Amino acid sequence: MFLVERALRSILRQDILPEKVILLDQNNDGFLDLADDLKSNSIFEQIVCNKISVSKARNMILKHNISQDWIVFCDDDGYFADNYSLIFAAILKNDPQIEVISGSILRDDNYEFYTKRHQIGGSLKKFANQKLLMGSNFAVRTKVFIKLNGFDENFGAGAFYGSSEETDFAWKVYYDSRRAEFFKELQVIHVRPYNSNLQQSLSKAWRYGFGKGALVSKWLMKGKYQVFFEAIEMTIVPLLKVIFSLFSLNIKNILINLVVLISRYVGLLAFPAFFVFEKFQHRQEIKIST
Template sequence: MSFKFSVVIPTYNAESFIEEQLQAVWGGTLKPDQIIISNNGSTDNTCSVVQKLQLTIPVLEIVDSSAMQGVNYARNVGIIHARHEHVLICDADDIVASTWAQKMIASLSAYDLVGSGHQELVYSDKLSTYVQERVVIDQPKVFANQKYLLGGNLALRKTVFETLGGFDCSYRGGHDEVDFCLRASRLGYTQGWISEPLIQYRQRVSDKALFKQFYNYGRTWVQLALNFSPDFNEYIPSFKLMARKLAVTLREYLLSRDKSRARLQQLSWDLGRLYGVFVYRSLGQKPDRVLVDR
């Protein structure tokens, strides 16, 4: 059985990538009945690129999601504008496989939420382009083996989104999709997983961008645990223990000749967790939830 479905693409300053992604979505083995570009205040030529593509992709629409900065708000606005119960979400700078929509929609007939594996695209300075690297086919987990799906590669029923109040916009930089999936699971909604790389996922290019990304991951990891307190309290270290751990990580990074991206990720992750433990837990200043009004 086939369903009419919408594809939502949260977008911010993606003029360099959006055409490739849209051509991949529209050129797949199952064509969407609606494609929504949720424009989160782009200041480049993203909208101009999309408007030109509307001439050849008749189901392509642009909606304004600039009222609040952030991918979660852009997703929420896009899904609100979706005309169909079955919704797929992908990111503007990734590339979906030709069978992405077909396989995700087929799995959505049996589950409430569906995700899949991915292949990483890493920028090569030597080649001045992105190259294919690691393939990930295992479903990600957090804390006590809690399964979740990636927000940039997600199929869902719109009724699930409406029941949950959408993605929590208080998360800035990570763990928003984990929060969404945990809330869904607690209400009895089911997750499906396709163990195939149905999307190519572009990784951060610069060390600065990578550092910021994993710092945010560490900070929002603490936010996530506290939002589900007391269930995951045991995973949050004390400030004293986290400070000691960061000191060890920093010393190892500075003294080692190995300045790999993996070491940089660990350093920024620990720094973000230290911030989260101190501000969100010790000071009690965890951000309040920001959901869609129901």
């Protein structure tokens, strides 16, 4: 509850207020009973969503008849920097034709960049930089989100492939030649990664790795061979992290990155197998119905 209210208040204290704030309430214990000042705010809307998958929940916007030009996404465990709206407005003024905007993410424990990738930055015009777009801080023109059919609901937290929905969307944006860019100064503050106990961290590492491997497999099957370099990176990076962690005797990091590496290759191999199975099942259903 605290994290959700923190996120909402960060929006409502912006210098430029949005026309609408929508909370997709996926609380398993019933309707989130937020503070009265939040519930009574005229621009706030709380939608109860029993969709387990974050991608399915976010795609509800496709059916919500959004009239606003832009959709800005933020996780419930993140919050907007105080100058977010002013920077966002300046970006639109400088580039009125831009269609997708990605910002950086800072850790809420030390305010350092969430990843080295965000610290370095880069342009979304390059395929290698597509992972700068993260679901906890990006914006897309509503008409573009609709045109690209939102997120792939097979990916993301709560889905079978438990991660990588934002990278999948970024690749759709890239291959559809949409005007997109990353802005380091547009910041969201987020809880630090792997801040839970070892068992929970390993479970999260498996889900994220499995989704990443499946994503690479999906796009290789589409014939997008630039993704092959992603397959190389998804092997090298966790291996290097294991080696560095060995020197520091960081057992938790060693285990997490071993799980990440293994689960990525399980996902890589599992996606085509399930893809073939689903196609076969679909054909059988057509035969039965005819």
